[in-house]
Amino acid sequence: MGNIILTGDRPTGKLHIGHYVGSLKARVAMQNQGDYDNFFLMIADAQALTDNADNPDKIRESVKEVMLDYLAVGLDPKKVTFFIQSMIPALPELTMYYMNLVSYNRVLRNPTVKTEISTKNFGKGVPIGFINYPVSQAADITAFKANLIPVGEDQEPMLEQTREIVRSFNRIYKTDTLVECKAVLPENEACFRLPGTDGNEKMSKSIGNCIYLSDDEKTIKKKINNIVSFPREINEPGILENNVIFTYLDAFVTDDSFKEFYPEFQNLDELKDAYKKGGIGDGRVKKFLFDVINKELTPIRERREEFAKTADVMKILKEGTIAANKAAESTLLEVKKAMKIDYFD
Ligand code: TRP
Numbered sequence: 001m002g003n004i005i006l007t008g009d010r011p012t013g014k015l016h017i018g019h020y021v022g023s024l025k026a027r028v029a030m031q032n033q034g035d036y037d038n039f040f041l042m043i044a045d046a047q048a049l050t051d052n053a054d055n056p057d058k059i060r061e062s063v064k065e066v067m068l069d070y071l072a073v074g075l076d077p078k079k080v081t082f083f084i085q086s087m088i089p090a091l092p093e094l095t096m097y098y099m100n101l102v103s104y105n106r107v108l109r110n111p112t113v114k115t116e117i118s119t120k121n122f123g124k125g126v127p128i129g130f131i132n133y134p135v136s137q138a139a140d141i142t143a144f145k146a147n148l149i150p151v152g153e154d155q156e157p158m159l160e161q162t163r164e165i166v167r168s169f170n171r172i173y174k175t176d177t178l179v180e181c182k183a184v185l186p187e188n189e190a191c192f193r194l195p196g197t198d199g200n201e202k203m204s205k206s207i208g209n210c211i212y213l214s215d216d217e218k219t220i221k222k223k224i225n226n227i228v229s230f231p232r233e234i235n236e237p238g239i240l241e242n243n244v245i246f247t248y249l250d251a252f253v254t255d256d257s258f259k260e261f262y263p264e265f266q267n268l269d270e271l272k273d274a275y276k277k278g279g280i281g282d283g284r285v286k287k288f289l290f291d292v293i294n295k296e297l298t299p300i301r302e303r304r305e306e307f308a309k310t311a312d313v314m315k316i317l318k319e320g321t322i323a324a325n326k327a328a329e330s331t332l333l334e335v336k337k338a339m340k341i342d343y344f345d
Helices: 017-033 045-049 056-073 090-101 104-109 111-120 133-142 153-172 217-225 244-252 255-261 268-277 282-310 313-338
Strands: 004-009 038-043 081-084 148-150 182-184
Touching: 004 017, 004 133, 017 038, 017 056, 017 148, 017 244, 017 282, 038 056, 038 313, 045 056, 045 133, 056 081, 056 282, 056 313, 081 313, 090 133, 090 153, 090 313, 104 111, 104 153, 111 133, 111 153, 133 153, 153 182, 217 282, 244 268, 244 282, 255 282, 268 282
Parallel strands: 004 038, 004 148, 038 081, 148 182
Antiparallel strands: none
């Protein structure tokens, strides 16, 4: 069997450049290579509700925004099946059965969940649904028999847990129904996790330190100018460690960017060397970063504006959801048969 690609994002706001370099770019490349039988792209609204139960309007609005972001970066409904997680009833049903295969301690050990719990400020305690979301993510992936999962690097623990569930299920029920998956990560490690413009480890809507794919030129310029940098005299040596401007450059520039916007240098190594020696002000480097990012985001922003006027995003999602439901239903039947709960068949 050929490849089945599946991935998704929580609709908690518009997508930002961290999503873009962390995974969206790789998804577009995979779509264009076309080496797959099916490519499913899920808007994970049910997962978003695990820590936003009291904010349904935000989630509902964000579904459309995320879909526009997908179209804007070049993902194409002719090649990709877009769907909404909560509209696939097989997913919570599979989750229910998989929950029996995962211990309480195992879910609590998931490092991504642990970090999220420590940063999310769950006032009244952590919802069970939140703790359990890695198990429901295993349902998302296995329902479609997906083997390739283009995601950000923070999702690796979810995929590890999914593989464990797949192995347990296939062993216990003596079947090969479920398929093992692997992550497809960006080639360039600088893209793994972009810090926020404030220097925070993570770019995150709730912290307000993001550059969005939909930001206009002026906003991008302002955000880049406000990136934290180390105060120094221009002739003093520049510091590269934890320097957000250079982390972004690492993720975005190519040698062509230099030809076009900074011809004094041929590539990023040369610029870094010169910066370390001193004599290059942060203002100049920020200007370069703006030129590079703006060049990459301008066509995305323009397409987004166009799609916002012309595309019927709910129709795209509805058609995709119908197709996705068929695929997930058929896996669910196999799962129930393997579990001997197919009483009336
Ligand atoms: N956890 C992912 C995120 O936070 C979203 C997601 C839900 C997902 N289900 C998935 C990603 C299945 C890949 C595969 O962005």
